[in-house]
Amino acid sequence: MHTSANDVSTGRARATQVLSVKETADLELTERFAGGDESAVRDMYERWSSLVYTIALRSIRNPDDAADVTQSVFISAWKGRAGFDPNAGALPAWLLGICRRKIADFYSAKARVEIASTQAIESDGSEPIHQVDTLSIDTIVDRVVLADELGRLGDPQQKIMELAFFNDLTHIQIASVLDLPLGTVKSHIRRSLDRLKTRLEATSVTP
Amino acid sequence: MSHLDPDTIALIALGESALPDDIEHVRGCLLCQGELDELTAVAASARAISPQDRPVAPPAQIWDRIEAEMGTTPRAIPAPVQPRVRRKSRAMFALAASVGVLIGGLGTYTMISADSVDSGSTLVAQAALEPLRDVKEPGAASVQQIDGREVLNVQASGLPATNGFYEVWLLAPDSSNMISVGMLDATQGGQFPLPAGIDLTAFPIVDISLEQFDGDVTHSADSILRGTLAI
Numbered sequence: 001m002h003t004s005a006n007d008v009s010t011g012r013a014r015a016t017q018v019l020s021v022k023e024t025a026d027l028e029l030t031e032r033f034a035g036g037d038e039s040a041v042r043d044m045y046e047r048w049s050s051l052v053y054t055i056a057l058r059s060i061r062n063p064d065d066a067a068d069v070t071q072s073v074f075i076s077a078w079k080g081r082a083g084f085d086p087n088a089g090a091l092p093a094w095l096l097g098i099c100r101r102k103i104a105d106f107y108s109a110k111a112r113v114e115i116a117s118t119q120a121i122e123s124d125g126s127e128p129i130h131q132v133d134t135l136s137i138d139t140i141v142d143r144v145v146l147a148d149e150l151g152r153l154g155d156p157q158q159k160i161m162e163l164a165f166f167n168d169l170t171h172i173q174i175a176s177v178l179d180l181p182l183g184t185v186k187s188h189i190r191r192s193l194d195r196l197k198t199r200l201e202a203t204s205v206t207p
Numbered sequence: 208m209s210h211l212d213p214d215t216i217a218l219i220a221l222g223e224s225a226l227p228d229d230i231e232h233v234r235g236c237l238l239c240q241g242e243l244d245e246l247t248a249v250a251a252s253a254r255a256i257s258p259q260d261r262p263v264a265p266p267a268q269i270w271d272r273i274e275a276e277m278g279t280t281p282r283a284i285p286a287p288v289q290p291r292v293r294r295k296s297r298a299m300f301a302l303a304a305s306v307g308v309l310i311g312g313l314g315t316y317t318m319i320s321a322d323s324v325d326s327g328s329t330l331v332a333q334a335a336l337e338p339l340r341d342v343k344e345p346g347a348a349s350v351q352q353i354d355g356r357e358v359l360n361v362q363a364s365g366l367p368a369t370n371g372f373y374e375v376w377l378l379a380p381d382s383s384n385m386i387s388v389g390m391l392d393a394t395q396g397g398q399f400p401l402p403a404g405i406d407l408t409a410f411p412i413v414d415i416s417l418e419q420f421d422g423d424v425t426h427s428a429d430s431i432l433r434g435t436l437a438i
């Protein structure tokens with residue numbers, strides 16, 4: 001019985017369809033941005049400044065510095081728009097790539113200033129200072145992006161996933177707590193996990 | 208051998224118990240194992256989310272700074288009025304830089320530099336500006352006579368960052384009538400020459416309002432600081 005192979009591909013096709021609605025909006029914004037329409041920067045700021053700022057804040061832990069990084073990310077994006085290749089990756093991935101570089105720049109500038117007093121730097125000086133942090137920038141980006149997407153799932157999906165992730169409830173317990181049919185909970189869980197995965201992939205960059 | 212139902216893979220990824228047959232299948236199936244590994248990684252990352260990972264918006268003035276640096280045009284500009292600028296000053300440039308080019312549109316008010324307030328000025332009136340809202344520090348206002356002209360001097364350093372802007376008004380005692388005096392730089396305060404012949408006893412209240420770039424030139428009714436001039 002090989003029919004459920006079709007189920008797997010149907011599931012994938014559905015996830016792709018959900019994404020394509022979002023992609024249409026992204027495409028429109030991407031075209032405006034690449035075409036030099038400065039109002040696109042405002043829209044990008046509205047959609048992604050919280051991500052950029054929170055990632056910077058989690059990495060740098062200083063609100064003023066994180067705000068400066070956020071400002072420089074969007075300025076660099078605008079000034080460097082000619083370097084954005086829509087075929088090479090999605091706009092948010094490109095933007096978060098700039099964000100990672102700005103955070104790295106911040107740390108290297110800081111390292112130059114603090115090099116004498118920092119014990120975390122190895123004798124050859126090659127160890128980047130931010131490795132002192134317990135969390136890598138990749139981990140921070142993933143978590144902030146996931147937290148963002150969780151908040152966008154809408155209910156009951158968000159509630160379902162929070163109960164599954166943070167309260168460790170099984171789908172049977174969740175169905176009982178939220179008074180929803182088992183099948184509904186199961187398919188919400190699978191689609192939401194797919195969506196979170198897709199979002200992670202769309203924002204992960206190959207530097 | 209049938210592949211696992213995607214819903215089932217998702218539940219296993221979340222750590223729910225699986226049937227022995229399903230476990231056995233996954234162990235021998237690259238497709239299902241790959242799917243399970245990916246979703247398990249997503250679930251592990253999601254479970255590690257802390258409250259600090261929830262996205263928070265940057266401070267409101269960051270967009271203003273970006274817009275100023277980009278040199279873009281603010282979206283709503285009131286109909287241009289010929290500004291009666293007597294002298295370009297440092298204060299003017301600082302204000303212009305902080306609010307983009309909007310000063311050109313709202314520039315019905317003459318700006319003069321702090322340098323010009325020196326000898327030859329006499330104090331006409333002053334007021335303490337009391338916070339009406341989420342402002343911690345009170346401000347201060349004074350009216351000075353400089354070269355035969357009355358100038359309102361406003362000091363307010365504790366104004367919160369905003370996406371909009373602060374506007375200075377003189378109000379009648381019952382707020383039935385008011386005069387817009389100018390835009391206030393939230394970080395520097397400002398000096399505003401008053402219309403010639405203004406009767407300060409008819410407009411004794413100094414009011415700082417928070418305004419949005421909405422094209423509406425009337426008072427937003429969102430007053431931040433207020434005080435009455437002791438003349």
Ligand SMILES: [Zn+2]
Nearest residue numbers: 210211236239
């Ligand atoms: Zn399989």
